[in-house]
Amino acid sequence: MTQSAGRPSSGARYVLEQTDAEGAPGEFVYRGLVRLPDADVPVEVRVAGAVGAATATVDAAAVPPGGPRPDDLSRTAAALVRSATKAADTHARRPPRKIVRWRG
Numbered sequence: 001m002t003q004s005a006g007r008p009s010s011g012a013r014y015v016l017e018q019t020d021a022e023g024a025p026g027e028f029v030y031r032g033l034v035r036l037p038d039a040d041v042p043v044e045v046r047v048a049g050a051v052g053a054a055t056a057t058v059d060a061a062a063v064p065p066g067g068p069r070p071d072d073l074s075r076t077a078a079a080l081v082r083s084a085t086k087a088a089d090t091h092a093r094r095p096p097r098k099i100v101r102w103r104g
Contacts, residue, residue, distance in 0.1 A: 007035045011104035012068065014080055016045060018097050024048075028095055030081050034073050039064045041073060045081040052089070054082035076103055 007013065016032035026049035034041040041063055045056040056078040060070040080103075085095045 007040070008037055008102060010037060011102060012036055012073065012076070014043070014077055014099065014101045014103065016043065016077070016081060016099045018095060028085060030099065032099075034058065034077065036064065036067055039067065041070075043073065043077050045077050047081060047085050047095075052082065052086060054078040054085070056081070 013035040014032070015035060016030040019029045019031050028047040028049060030045040030047070032043055034043050039062060042059040043056055045054055047054045056074040058070045058074045058077065063070050063073070080101050081099060084099045088095045
């Protein structure tokens with residue numbers, strides 16, 4: 001990863017932060033970027049607190065031509081956030097404020 005730009009030289013770096021509660025009661029909302037080698041793609045993930053289902057939305061227009069499919073980016077973002085929030089739930093902790101993961 002190139003440190004000066006903060007973006008990976010390959011793969012994708014997911015950087016998500018929990019926003020203030022603006023979703024439904026018991027719902028967590030994470031917003032951030034999927035940082036690709038040549039673009040930043042906005043992403044939003046909503047986690048239903050009671051059931052733990054995570055749904056992600058990416059800005060498909062921001063994905064560069066020849067880049068990963070938007071469906072793949074959203075599926076991975078939802079899985080990463082669900083994993084992080086489930087781990088917190090299992091240990092009776094608050095969900096993380098920030099999630100940063102790299103996938104190659």
